[in-house]
Amino acid sequence: MPELPEVETVRRGLEPVLAGVRLACVRANRPDLRFPLPDGFVQRLTGARILRLDRRAKYLLAPLDRGDTLVMHLGMTGRFEIAAPEGSARPGDFARQVTPDDKHAHVVFETEAINGEDGATVTYYDPRRFGFMDLVATDRLDRHPWFATMGPEPLGEAFDARTLVKAFAGRKQGPKTLLLDQKTVAGLGNIYVCEALHRAHISPFKPAGLIAGKRLGPLAAAIKAVLAEAVEVGGSSLKDFAAADGALGYFQHRFRVYDREGQPCPTPGCKGAIAREVQAGRSTFFCPVCQL
Ligand SMILES: [Zn+2]
Numbered sequence: 121m122p123e124l125p126e127v128e129t130v131r132r133g134l135e136p137v138l139a140g141v142r143l144a145c146v147r148a149n150r151p152d153l154r155f156p157l158p159d160g161f162v163q164r165l166t167g168a169r170i171l172r173l174d175r176r177a178k179y180l181l182a183p184l185d186r187g188d189t190l191v192m193h194l195g196m197t198g199r200f201e202i203a204a205p206e207g208s209a210r211p212g213d214f215a216r217q218v219t220p221d222d223k224h225a226h227v228v229f230e231t232e233a234i235n236g237e238d239g240a241t242v243t244y245y246d247p248r249r250f251g252f253m254d255l256v257a258t259d260r261l262d263r264h265p266w267f268a269t270m271g272p273e274p275l276g277e278a279f280d281a282r283t284l285v286k287a288f289a290g291r292k293q294g295p296k297t298l299l300l301d302q303k304t305v306a307g308l309g310n311i312y313v314c315e316a317l318h319r320a321h322i323s324p325f326k327p328a329g330l331i332a333g334k335r336l337g338p339l340a341a342a343i344k345a346v347l348a349e350a351v352e353v354g355g356s357s358l359k360d361f362a363a364a365d366g367a368l369g370y371f372q373h374r375f376r377v378y379d380r381e382g383q384p385c386p387t388p389g390c391k392g393a394i395a396r397e398v399q400a401g402r403s404t405f406f407c408p409v410c411q412l
Pocket of ligand 1: 385386387390391392393407408409410411
């Protein structure tokens, strides 16, 4: 499943093609993805100009000049392919790269021609259809159920040690559970929570209320660092899109603990080995020696 850095990579790949551009033609090849497409989906998009391409947590947001925002979520297997005059690109085409099958091409956006240059075709593929798209009035977006209770963006200024002090105070649950709660911080998934807790040397299972306040600044910084580094890796592989199989991957080689059970802990001087525990169907990777 794409996590926040992968979605941000997709956003950066699509932005030059879609931001500020009018949609000349939109096709929906089926009435639904995970949910039904909204009423008048094609008509409301055709001829509209996309003002910007934003991201909130793992949602891509394309505010339109008509007052709606196109909200897109990639689910498990959603991805975009761009066919543009300069060549083809698949922003956020993850490690298991497969040639897109036309039967999974569910939504097609064609942009207007500019100065005699052909427009681009952006196709949304989603074999498992856990992704979804909706049109929401831009001035009501913050109150939409998806966003109303969502915490701050982890890469934004509103997220810092104070966010964690407030969220952890008096709580018996571990920091991992609280960080995965979208009300604490938006868009953090299992992989990057495991990575950040390891960097901050904090046990995923320690009751969050018992973690000393002075450790929460470094934890907030570790969360920002693991995400920013992954976005950077995604961004650098974005440049290689012209290379036919420049897969973006899940940046696995960068992980210190995720999916590394039994391997030596990468903390300098630590003799521990990475352990894995399964809770509620999710694996937690951590070092039992240096994460306390
Ligand atoms: Zn260790």
